[in-house]
Amino acid sequence: xxxxxxxxxxxxxxxxxxxxxxxxxxxxxxxxxxxxxxxxxxxxxxxxxxxxxxxxxxxxxxxxxxxxxxxxxxxxxxxxxxxxxxxxxxxxxxxxxxxxxxxxxxxxxxxxxxxxxxxxxxxxxxxxxxxxxxxxxxxxxxxxxxxxxxxxxxxxxxxxxxxxxxxxxxxxxxxxxxxxxxxxxxxxxxxxxxxxxxxxxxxxxxxxxxxxxxxxxxxxxxxxxxxxxxxxxxxxxxxxxxxxxxxxxxxxxxxxxxxxxxxxxxxxxxx
Amino acid sequence: xxxxxxxxxxxxxxxxxxxxxxxxxxxxxxxxxxxxxxxxxxxxxxxxxxxxxxxxxxxxxxxxxxxxxxxxxxxxxxxxxxxxxxxxxxxxxxxxxxxxxxxxxxxxxxxxxxxxxxxxxxxxxxxxxxxxxxxxxxxxxxxxxxxxxxxxxxxxxxxxxxxxxxxxxxxxxxxxxxxxxxxxxxxxxxxxxxxxxxxxxxxxxxxxxxxxxxxxxxxxxxxxxxxxxxxxxxxxxxxxxxxxxxxxxxxxxxxxxxxxxxxxxxxxxxxxxxxxxxxxxxxxxxxxxxxxxxxxxxxxxxxxxxxxxxxxxxxxxxxxxxxxxxxxxxxxxxxxxxxxxxxxxxxxxxxxxxxxxxxxxxxxxxxxx
Numbered sequence: 001x002x003x004x005x006x007x008x009x010x011x012x013x014x015x016x017x018x019x020x021x022x023x024x025x026x027x028x029x030x031x032x033x034x035x036x037x038x039x040x041x042x043x044x045x046x047x048x049x050x051x052x053x054x055x056x057x058x059x060x061x062x063x064x065x066x067x068x069x070x071x072x073x074x075x076x077x078x079x080x081x082x083x084x085x086x087x088x089x090x091x092x093x094x095x096x097x098x099x100x101x102x103x104x105x106x107x108x109x110x111x112x113x114x115x116x117x118x119x120x121x122x123x124x125x126x127x128x129x130x131x132x133x134x135x136x137x138x139x140x141x142x143x144x145x146x147x148x149x150x151x152x153x154x155x156x157x158x159x160x161x162x163x164x165x166x167x168x169x170x171x172x173x174x175x176x177x178x179x180x181x182x183x184x185x186x187x188x189x190x191x192x193x194x195x196x197x198x199x200x201x202x203x204x205x206x207x208x209x210x211x212x213x214x215x216x217x218x219x220x221x222x223x224x225x226x227x228x229x230x231x232x233x234x235x236x237x238x239x240x241x242x243x244x245x246x247x248x249x250x251x252x253x254x255x256x257x258x259x260x261x262x263x264x265x266x267x268x269x270x271x
Numbered sequence: 272x273x274x275x276x277x278x279x280x281x282x283x284x285x286x287x288x289x290x291x292x293x294x295x296x297x298x299x300x301x302x303x304x305x306x307x308x309x310x311x312x313x314x315x316x317x318x319x320x321x322x323x324x325x326x327x328x329x330x331x332x333x334x335x336x337x338x339x340x341x342x343x344x345x346x347x348x349x350x351x352x353x354x355x356x357x358x359x360x361x362x363x364x365x366x367x368x369x370x371x372x373x374x375x376x377x378x379x380x381x382x383x384x385x386x387x388x389x390x391x392x393x394x395x396x397x398x399x400x401x402x403x404x405x406x407x408x409x410x411x412x413x414x415x416x417x418x419x420x421x422x423x424x425x426x427x428x429x430x431x432x433x434x435x436x437x438x439x440x441x442x443x444x445x446x447x448x449x450x451x452x453x454x455x456x457x458x459x460x461x462x463x464x465x466x467x468x469x470x471x472x473x474x475x476x477x478x479x480x481x482x483x484x485x486x487x488x489x490x491x492x493x494x495x496x497x498x499x500x501x502x503x504x505x506x507x508x509x510x511x512x513x514x515x516x517x518x519x520x521x522x523x524x525x526x527x528x529x530x531x532x533x534x535x536x537x538x539x540x541x542x543x544x545x546x547x548x549x550x551x552x553x554x555x556x557x558x559x560x561x562x563x564x565x566x567x568x569x570x571x572x573x574x575x576x577x578x579x580x581x582x583x584x585x586x587x588x589x590x591x592x593x594x595x596x597x598x599x600x601x602x603x604x605x606x607x608x609x610x611x612x613x614x615x616x617x618x619x620x621x622x623x624x625x626x627x628x629x630x631x632x633x634x635x636x637x638x639x640x
Contacts, residue, residue: 101603101604101606102606117297117300119301120304121304121305124304128328130362130364131327131331131361132327132361134362135327135357135358135360135361140363146603147604148603164327166297167326167327167328194353194357197350197353198350198354199326199327199354
């Protein structure tokens with residue numbers, strides 16, 4: 001994928017977003033651009049509205065004000081059955097996996113495929129579901145199981161398999177590595193990075209995981225004071241003199257992540 | 272530039288080559304997999320050099336074909352090769368669910384499972400009743416553990432909250448009984464016995480029974496859904512680890528609330544029914560309220576009231592226990608909450624009616640006719 005030529009192409013454009021619940025305002029005049037082909041990490045303290053921002057972008061949370069464009073199309077206030085072209089091109093992984101509890105993992109992966117491409121025959125659907133499941137790092141035995149029989153980490157992977165079912169251009173991940181063991185989390189990072197490379201994915205990644213930020217994110221957006229206060233590479237962010245950013249990246253955990261082996265992955269990828 | 276996936280076959284130098292073009296991606300695949308399946312004869316090489324964009328589904332279709340026909344794949348750039356490698360690495364034989372048995376076997380299977388299940392549920396319900404009694408005893412011996420506020424709050428939700436709907440229901444039932452009764456009794460010139468019918472049936476049977484059914488639908492289902500959801504979100508487990516017994520904190524207040532509220536609501540329901548019926552008597556039979564009340568006092572023995580009031584707490588206990596028991600049985604997913612709630616209500620109403628029949632026989636045996 002040639003990244004430099006289409007770097008300026010904006011896939012998600014958020015302008016003047018204002019979100020609130022009753023008296024409490026979560027976002028005020030928030031602007032954000034996500035470029036094609038990048039992995040954008042979104043960080044912020046608890047309660048700064050990272051998930052609300054994601055829900056606004058995918059049209060689940062009607063904002064009080066502002067515009068959101070995804071693939072150059074307005075994504076606000078669209079019916080579930082509307083904007084099909086847009087929905088075909090994105091995949092969403094919710095925090096808890098949000099698998100359909102009455103369907104097996106394999107059937108969960110097949111839901112978007114059947115919905116958008118009813119012509120595919122059942123054998124091919126089964127095969128696609130099977131390799132997607134294995135691709136996300138689940139054991140093949142997990143495919144015929146129901147979500148209730150899976151552990152938290154496995155649910156997350158199954159959720160990712162469903163998000164990837166349509167080979168989307170744009171992937172929303174809400175804290176994908178939270179609750180995974182470090183090995184699993186590193187594998188998840190690697191998977192995201194390799195999918196991004198091979199499929200030319202654009203990834204909107206909400207995370208608290210500093211290792212993930214260092215390992216795979218091209219740019220990081222920082223949510224604070226009800227808006228995005230800065231977007232840039234980690235080095236650019238570190239050059240800023242914002243107390244929260246300094247605290248975040250230079251705290252004990254931040255330093256540990258820099259020193260960690262994942263830093264190499266980051267540099268390899270850049271180089 | 273995006274185009275539908277297509278291929279072209281060329282045979283040269285003893286080599287059968289499929290040249291693919293267009294986008295090998297889900298959106299542009301069309302009927303390509305089926306057309307590939309339909310190709311006869313050996314294919315030795317797949318040339319992908321003219322392919323535009325390829326995604327994992329396209330890679331899978333190519334890989335599957337190459338694997339089945341023993342063909343080689345070439346013409347991939349580095350990214351596409353990487354993608355193909357990833358898909359190949361994820362290949363694994365799919366496990367198909369076992370074929371479902373014939374309908375006769377399945378019917379037998381379901382009947383058997385239902386019988387075993389009812390046996391287990393009855394046994395479990397009995398055990399749950401025991402656990403509730405033990406919890407009650409623990410609270411009696413350690414009164415400080417009694418959750419007064421939770422219990423009073425349940426009293427309000429179960430009792431006061433139901434006054435409106437039960438009042439309306441009872442009023443209408445009273446009118447219906449009086450109206451239907453008077454129509455039938457008029458044939459014998461015995462309209463005056465409408466009052467006997469109304470007073471006795473509401474106090475003895477209908478007031479309590481209808482209230483029990485209403486409370487089973489209103490509170491029994493709520494108990495099952497609340498406790499079931501708490502079970503799913505691990506709130507019950509959290510309670511246990513903190514040292515709070517869910518039996519004492521959740522089940523006991525609810526059970527006590529229904530046990531105490533059902534007699535009161537049942538009595539209230541009977542009275543409202545009598546008022547409704549009395550109103551109809553006044554309007555359509557010209558029996559003035561004073562006569563009506565006097566007549567009610569003459570024809571309804573006090574034992575009728577006792578019959579109703581003795582049954583009510585038992586019905587209440589069954590409704591609350593069925594609701595809480597099924598709530599505690601929830602495991603796994605959200606669908607179970609719905610299933611268990613339904614079962615709780617159906618079972619509670621069924622058991623209430625069965626017990627009502629037993630009570631009817633019992634009271635007539637001891638002479639409270």
